Amino acid sequence: MQPRKLIASIHPRLAVVVHDLAMVWLAWVVTNGLRYSLAPDPMITGWFSWEVGIVLAAQGLVLWWIGLYKGLWRFASLPDLWNIVRAGVLGALAIAVSLFLYNRLATVPRSVLVMYPALLVVCLGTPRLAYRYWKDSRLDFYQRRPSQRVLVMGAGRAAEALIRDLLRENRYRPVGFLDDNLALRGAKLHGVPVLGTLDQLPQLSSEVAAEMLLIAMPSASSAQMRRVVEMCEATNLPFRTVPRLHDVVAGRSSFNELKEVAIEDLLGRDPVTLDWTAIRTGLSxxxxxxxxxxxxxxxxxxxxxxxxxxxxxxxxxxxxxxxxxxxxxxxxxxxxxxxxxxxxxxxxxxxxxxxxxxxxxxxxxxxxxxxxxxxxxxxxxxxxxxxxxxxxxxxxxxxxxxxxxxxxxxxxxxxxxxxxxxxxxxxxxxxxxxxxxxxxxxxxxxxxxxxxxxxxxxxxxxxxxxxxxxxxxxxxxxxxxxxxxxxxxxxxxxxxxxxxxxxxxxxxxxxxxxxxxxxxxxxxxxxxxxxxxxxxxxxxxxxxxxxxxxxxxxxxxxxxxxxxxxxxxxxxxxxxxxxxxxxxxxxxxxxxxxxxxxxxxxxxxxLPEFDWRTQAPLDADIVPIVRTLKHHQ
Structure with a gap:
């Protein structure tokens, strides 16, 4: 790797390490200060001492071992927060063991070891979430464009994941969910409400001024898909769907990919359950x-x-x-x-x-x-x-x-x-x-x-x-x-x-x-x-x-x-x-x-039942005719 690229890759990580060690120092000093401020005869250990150095070393090794520096602040989320919580608890244990070996915990009140992890989680988590919020707001500001109002059919896990991606991309603006599960009525996913059932689609799509319909029901049967598609067609709005689960598993589609509804979605059947062990044994x-x-x-x-x-x-x-x-x-x-x-x-x-x-x-x-x-x-x-x-x-x-x-x-x-x-x-x-x-x-x-x-x-x-x-x-x-x-x-x-x-x-x-x-x-x-x-x-x-x-x-x-x-x-x-x-x-x-x-x-x-001289009858009333169909609103 070229030196410039190496420096470019190390520099952001180094800044994050320095920040986290500063937060460890701050959490330890503040926790000790709070504890000793309540004592009648406080024993001040100083902002910089051998004890603080041991704390920084022990906690720093735990942060590195947990893998906190593999993630990016730009995409900080709940898994990162969970890693911070683990790092705080395990760090407190590592600090306790290290200081016990150093001075038998003579200068460390036990309450400090309890309060320290909680304050450290706040010190490490708040800057990360604030940075992500700032970056998202800044991106929206510079890339703001007209969003298409979409109404989502289904409010399950697939819909939740889809909405998360839509909100991040800012191309679509989700205005509501429709789901036949009455227990979800009035609930919200990422701030987007569940408005009603699928049967209410014609009425609710007008009320929310939807410009597109998204079908987020990858596990729906073909009969259910036919019903939903017929309702979507009746609104005269364009509609898209997410791939079916077996297409995702087979690698033919990605999970949150939006695609046009294909005839296979309407006529295909539920995935078959096979005895793959017997089949593999018979062919391998x-x-x-x-x-x-x-x-x-x-x-x-x-x-x-x-x-x-x-x-x-x-x-x-x-x-x-x-x-x-x-x-x-x-x-x-x-x-x-x-x-x-x-x-x-x-x-x-x-x-x-x-x-x-x-x-x-x-x-x-x-x-x-x-x-x-x-x-x-x-x-x-x-x-x-x-x-x-x-x-x-x-x-x-x-x-x-x-x-x-x-x-x-x-x-x-x-x-x-x-x-x-x-x-x-x-x-x-x-x-x-x-x-x-x-x-x-x-x-x-x-x-x-x-x-x-x-x-x-x-x-x-x-x-x-x-x-x-x-x-x-x-x-x-x-x-x-x-x-x-x-x-x-x-x-x-x-x-x-x-x-x-x-x-x-x-x-x-x-x-x-x-x-x-x-x-x-x-x-x-x-x-x-x-x-x-x-x-x-x-x-x-x-x-x-x-x-x-x-x-x-x-x-x-x-x-x-x-x-x-x-x-x-x-x-x-x-x-x-x-x-x-x-x-x-x-x-x-x-x-x-x-x-x-x-x-x-x-x-x-x-084949006595087969007579090759018999031709299929031709119906004179329908050869040829053009069927004129009314479009059902």
Whole structure:
């Protein structure tokens, strides 16, 4: 360190040390003076003596040991005051011991040792707090600017911390809190009153002339967030929120960061509680293969597997760019992880064999699949080749190479399928269920619905349509879907993987289905636009193969609970292995011959409930219409 910088760093600390020793001297001399002034024959020890020197040395060492000089006066607060109290008490003990060794406390009344710490706390604490108050007042004076009046929703710990930061920054002026806890009514946090309940927002926001609303409820459920956001929207005031607790814990956001409300805040669910010990035991030190590891679900599975301490991770991905992206991310975040990137197609037998030869995989997550329902409706050959034949090849390779577990990532569209995509996924489920009884590998299927913000899903589509000025296209006013965040889906997949013994179909608890029209309206409102006025919603009719609502179980599967509250077990429906084997061998030949008619017939034979010739009905009354919505004040 350069001499000038060294002096600059030492000088302020030296001044503080000199100040504190002066206060120690003052407290000791004044305490003795007060005590001896009450005596008829006072014994004056003098302002400077060996006794005072011992006091300064003992107390100075205690102050240094306590760590009082690590803090800055500019930010003096309660922890600093607590350190001063500790220093005063411990200093009095150190002084008593030192003077006892020096002169058996012959010149020190016992009352001085009692009064001294209290006076020292005042002498050390008052200048620090006064300095901070002066600096804060001076900063406000020189940086004073118009403050935006804000009303805070919630009056818990998050709100208290937020208000503390807002008052320090002076960008916002808190005018009150709203909280449904009636016991807080009339209370104050940092001088800001709790005015009423959340239901009183429209009235109170006008009375206090609020210019912005801040939602400080990081532990609120999605249902509570939807309620609060709807009330905020009704006031026509801009609003912001603090991040949710699991985002803070995961490091995706800082605690008091103000951000716009995202659709994930309204549709996400409460954080899941997982048996991380069982998951970590099942994955730590294992060799893992993830197919489709560059996609939305596959990439998140890779992140979770790497985080849980897998020995090696091999990713088989068809998209060159997706493979490059996940390779760069994991190599940067987990440099100690043995990572193998394989570019290839699961439907290629040679590629499957190569993947297992290189990976020596113990656990396989098969996430590779085509999933776009309307597109695959006219592409049965590619859907069957990738979603069925690809699964079959990977499963058989896992069996040949002695993998411990094979986890098939399936879809709720496989239940009572009305689309080619769903039918192919259902056939893949049937194969894994029946193959499990003929293999030492545990074959487990995990079935769930839509994930928020995944590639090709409705959320990024709506976001782009809103950015372009609309219209936002919805197929039907009553269409509903289940939604889950990508991290939650992947965590539950990992949990199901350690629950299964082989042959099971696990379905994830997707919560309540959400209307796609509600999703569209909320995404429009979150951009400070009004549905039907600023951005139109266009209903285009159900597309071929599309359902109005999705199901997680077939009526004959008779699902039952598992040890995890958000994971259910479907009873398997057996099928003759010989029949299944013959049908799939013929289908493989039809794939090679590009015989789509025969593949349609194969799906119908394997799934009597599926009729590929039935198209989703188009409602002539709604194709196309623009829904005009009133803005609710």
């Amino acid at each position: 030190g294992k060799r893992v293969l993830v197919t489709g590891g560059g996609g939305s679900i596959g990439a998140e599975l890779c992140r979770q597997v790497a985080r849980l301490g897998a020995q090696s991770l091999t990713v088989l991905e068809l998209s060159e760019y997706n493979l490059y992206r996940i390779e760069q991310e994991l190599s940067r975040e987990y440099p100690e992880l043995i990572f193998n990137a394989l570019l290839g197609d699961c439907g290629d037998a040679a590629t499957c064999e190569r993947a297992f030869t290189q990976a020596h995989a113990q656990i396989v997550f098969h996430a590779a699949a085509y999933k776009h329902v309307p597109l695959l409706q006219e592409q049965v050959r590619e859907a069957f080749r990738n979603n069925v034949i690809g699964t079959q090849m990977m499963a058989q390779a896992a069996d040949r190479h002695g993998a411990e577990s094979f986890v098939l990532i399936s879809s709720d569209k496989a239940v009572n399928p009305t689309s080619v995509m769903g039918a192919c996924k259902r056939v893949a489920e049937i194969f894994c269920q029946n193959f499990a009884s003929r293999s030492k590998t545990r074959f487990i299927t995990v079935r769930f619905g839509n994930v928020l913000d995944s590639a090709g899903s409705v959320v990024p589509l709506f976001r782009e349509q809103i950015r372009s000025g609309g219209p936002v296209t919805v197929t039907h006013p009553e269409i509903t879907r289940y939604f889950m965040t990508i991290p939650e889906a992947c965590q539950l997949i990992l949990q199901a993987a350690v629950l299964g013994h082989g042959g099971e179909i696990f379905a994830l608890d997707m919560g309540e289905p959400i209307k796609i029209s509600y999703l569209a309206e909320q995404m429009i409102r979150l951009t400070n636009k009004i549905p039907g006025r600023d951005i139109a919603i266009l209903y285009t009719g159900l597309r071929p193969g599309e359902k109005l609502f999705e199901e997680l179980f077939h009526p004959h599967e008779n699902y039952q609970d598992t040890t995890h509250a958000k994971i259910f077990l479907a009873q398997p429906r057996s099928m003759s292995w010989e029949l299944l084997d013959v049908q799939l061998k013929q289908a493989a030949q039809d794939v090679r011959d590009y015989n789509e008619v025969a593949l349609h017939a194969c799906l119908t034979r394997l």
